[in-house]
Amino acid sequence: MKHFDKIRQVKLARIGRRQFLILLTSILLGFLIIMQARSFTDVTAMIGRDTRADVFREIKILKSTNEKLGDEISDLEDQLIKTSDSGKALEGIAEEILKYRLLTGRVNVSGPGLELTLTGDIKALWLTDIVNELFNAGAEAVGVNGIRLTDKTIGFDTIPNGQILLNGAILKSPFVFTAIGDKQVLKDALEQPHGILQRLSQSLGGVEMALVQKDIVEMEKAL
Amino acid sequence: MPTLSWRTYLVFVATGVFIGLLVTTQVKSSLPSSSYIYDQLAVQKELIKDYVDDQAMLKSKIVALRAKIEENQANIRQSSKDTNLETLKELKNDIGLSSAKGGGVEINLTDGFFVNRENIEEVDQSLVQASDLRDIVNLFRSAKATAISINDQRVIASTPISSVGNTIMVNNYHVLPPFNIVALGDPELIMPLLSGEGALPDLQARVSQFKIQFSASAKNALSVPVYNGNLTIEFLQESSKGNQ
Numbered sequence A: 001m002k003h004f005d006k007i008r009q010v011k012l013a014r015i016g017r018r019q020f021l022i023l024l025t026s027i028l029l030g031f032l033i034i035m036q037a038r039s040f041t042d043v044t045a046m047i048g049r050d051t052r053a054d055v056f057r058e059i060k061i062l063k064s065t066n067e068k069l070g071d072e073i074s075d076l077e078d079q080l081i082k083t084s085d086s087g088k089a090l091e092g093i094a095e096e097i098l099k100y101r102l103l104t105g106r107v108n109v110s111g112p113g114l115e116l117t118l119t120g121d122i123k124a125l126w127l128t129d130i131v132n133e134l135f136n137a138g139a140e141a142v143g144v145n146g147i148r149l150t151d152k153t154i155g156f157d158t159i160p161n162g163q164i165l166l167n168g169a170i171l172k173s174p175f176v177f178t179a180i181g182d183k184q185v186l187k188d189a190l191e192q193p194h195g196i197l198q199r200l201s202q203s204l205g206g207v208e209m210a211l212v213q214k215d216i217v218e219m220e221k222a223l
Numbered sequence B: 001m002p003t004l005s006w007r008t009y010l011v012f013v014a015t016g017v018f019i020g021l022l023v024t025t026q027v028k029s030s031l032p033s034s035s036y037i038y039d040q041l042a043v044q045k046e047l048i049k050d051y052v053d054d055q056a057m058l059k060s061k062i063v064a065l066r067a068k069i070e071e072n073q074a075n076i077r078q079s080s081k082d083t084n085l086e087t088l089k090e091l092k093n094d095i096g097l098s099s100a101k102g103g104g105v106e107i108n109l110t111d112g113f114f115v116n117r118e119n120i121e122e123v124d125q126s127l128v129q130a131s132d133l134r135d136i137v138n139l140f141r142s143a144k145a146t147a148i149s150i151n152d153q154r155v156i157a158s159t160p161i162s163s164v165g166n167t168i169m170v171n172n173y174h175v176l177p178p179f180n181i182v183a184l185g186d187p188e189l190i191m192p193l194l195s196g197e198g199a200l201p202d203l204q205a206r207v208s209q210f211k212i213q214f215s216a217s218a219k220n221a222l223s224v225p226v227y228n229g230n231l232t233i234e235f236l237q238e239s240s241k242g243n244q
Helices: A002-047 A054-085 A086-103 A124-136 A182-193 A198-204 B006-028 B035-079 B083-096 B128-140 B189-197 B201-208
Strands: A109-117 A141-144 A162-164 A168-173 A175-180 A207-217 B100-110 B147-150 B153-155 B161-164 B167-170 B173-176 B180-184 B213-224
Touching: A002 B006, A054 A086, A054 B035, A054 B161, A086 A182, A086 B035, A086 B083, A086 B201, A124 A141, A124 A175, A124 A182, A124 A198, A124 B128, A124 B161, A175 A207, A182 A198, A182 A207, B035 B083, B035 B173, B100 B128, B100 B189, B128 B147, B128 B161, B128 B167, B128 B180, B128 B189, B128 B201, B147 B213, B180 B201, B180 B213, B189 B213, B201 B213
Parallel strands: none
Antiparallel strands: A109 A175, A109 A207, A141 A175, A162 A168, B100 B180, B100 B213, B147 B153, B147 B180, B161 B167, B167 B173
16 A cells, blocks of 8 residues: 555656646746747847837937927028018028029039948848938938939839839949938948948848048039 | 646646746836836927927928018019029929929828837837838839828928837928828829839738728829928038039
């Protein structure tokens, strides 16, 4: 009888250990499933085309935008004063015309900025995203392979053989982006952690990138 | 002799996985657990709301000032012939400083059902992304659209369309779904590009899987508002080369 009790106790202990191990393994499995799901989420976010920026960046962008809008209001108020004064009105109009000629790409322009060269097989959507990032960082003029981007520019298009068109012209690698603006702000925006260049590099391996800040960037007028 | 049936094993495994999921979710949860952090979030949201309200006020002031300047310039035209006002008007049209009307294409785009854009950690294909809007705008530009707007924000060459968390900003201004995207131009050029194979592949795939809602239609009478953002120049200057 005692012998059977002992066997029973040993078996019970074994079963208890087994149950415990199963439970432990299952908990570990559950943990791994969640970690894996979260890791996919993170990867999606990282290689996705949009930055998953936080609330502080949002506040920073809004603050900076409002400051620029305030500057614009000051300029417009000066302009308004000039238009109210018949002596200065023509001068004000001439200044406005010059400003809009610069912005619309009617004249060759120059200024500090940067040049970004990408070499490799890149889809048109990434080119759109880089242009967007440059303007988002405050670029006042952007060109791609010598084509100045304005409101009249025909957008990026991919033709059936895979070639990319911009304003009706075929774009070939290397893709050279030129931007006029605050060169440090532009560089920081492109190179920020999880920024456009990092995401592009993670999504498309084998793309060579060269970023050069320049005191003077020259850009030809739009055709 | 006590032996465990496969059912018992299954119950143990299921219980274990369930507990594991619960524990991990709890441990990894980013939900704030103290009222202090809740307060911080509330303050941040309030701050953002204040900035957005200020921005709307500043933009309406800019529109009013530009209109007043134009009015004064029109008066100058009456008193003096040599004012280049036609040139100025043409440039303003080109840059989006005048409203535009005409035929074109209207797109309505919104998130899928059952997604919560408020959850900043949500990365879901059922949410409209800033890249979707950028792709549509680029497609419109490829089809030679003459004026484009998203939720009444005029899109010009330098308009950034970006995302901050799950918020989308156009001209650094908050826009929320549903998105109404208007392009003035020739619908005969735009519609085939929109429906063409290979156009907007990511968006088309999600629409066909009912993840997001999309509709496009050609219309005769559409309008695009005036650009109400910043056009200040700080670095750009006329080049000394080749402008003769």
